[in-house]
Amino acid sequence: MKEQILTISSIEKLQDDIFKTVLIGDCSEISAPGQFINIKLNGFFLRRPVSIADYTENSLTIIYKTVGKGTKYMSTLPVGKSLQVLMPLGNGFSLEKIEKALSHSLSDAAAPVLIGGGIGLPPIFSLAKGLMKRGITPVVIAGFNSKSDVILENEFKAIGISPIITTVDGTYGKKGLVTEPFSELLLKLHRAYVCTCGPEPMLKAIHQLAADGQFSFEARMACGFGACMGCSCKTKYGNKRICTDGPILEKEEIIW
Template identity: 35%
Template sequence: MASPRRESRRISGSERIGMYTLLRLERGGLEPGLPGQFFMLDVPGHIVPRPFSICLAEKGELAFLVNPVGPATRELCELKRGQTIGLFGPLGNGFRTDVERPLLVGGGIGIAPFPYAAQIMGNPPIVLGFRTRRQAEAAKLIPRAEVCIEPQLVTELIPEGPIDVLACGPEPMLHAVRALAPDAQLAWEAPMACGFGACYGCVVEFEGKSRRLCVEGPVLNGRPPVLPLIDDQEEEEAGS
């Protein structure tokens, strides 16, 4: 698995996709990691960085889908091509993608890890649910996906029978998915200050245990955590 690295990168593009912004950065030597892993992006003028799933990893580029929910994410959406920002990653545990009967289930901004996952997994079936038509414009990032808008729920698009679900979305959606597919790999979300296990800000309760999403997730039921994250070995690898 790729060791996390902290780098500064130039923004190669920023495009509005409905209510979200796809922020493209020059990749340089950064490894994109696995679908479901994330990077911490510095926000100019803000004390702590913000976590974003890797959305696209096309040649020479890394892209992140940003939902402007507060001051920091709004500022990220306003960044222009040519500006530079710091980022740190890839972090966390991603999805197991070598599953037999995959189905990707995304809700709202939870679509973020799936363009990259679809690329890696060779276009598996994908269902996406959104609250509004404007949100649903993000579905163009995955042209083959089946899409629904509330009041229809994305869980209504999950077929019966044995499937290996990879899901990302709001917590009520994750619970609903889990009720239908108990072994689903679920990517959770919580506010995070560090991304490497230091702050305990992103802890959620899962199967009776407290989990730090940054080191044990964000995908729970996915790959086992690999610790330590930031070790001396990393320097040797980075320097080689």
């Protein structure tokens, strides 16, 4: 982790309150999908932690919902503006563990299942890309509240994945929650290895269904690098910090 100066190269509105910002600069330290960055914004005391949706050696993409004043401000910044960014933060998803799980499981679980809920989907996209590079085609389930929240469908298709989309109100894709198509999948792939990011009730429901996997958590934090103890949680292996020991926790260590 260190402070980098990244420059905004584009900002795109994906939905009324969802924006995609591409930042350019040294991103060579990012070591795994699921890591996040912490952005300093003028006029705000705390930085804004945002997950990485995509990255290369010299650029990264963030996709965020304008839920508060900070993210709203972020969405109005001009292209060319430089930002102070602490990065990369967090452990990220372990592709090695996914590969290991697949090699150990029966042939019926040959594909990992990736599930993203709402604005929890961006790091899942980054993970899917990483898996495709290793020759693993995951099954992707993306859940949203409504059609006006749907993001990344075309991006997934562009890398060769057709995501199963659900909306709570049925305005797009299958009506219902991500757990419904996931439960159907489990009838065929009952030992499916799952990687997921999204709201906590969704993570909890998936945790009850899945045999094994990696779960990405969110918490209010001050520093993002393990100093403030603002985002602590209890696990089977003692107290952990979502920011540095997470945000990804293993299925078996999670205590609800």
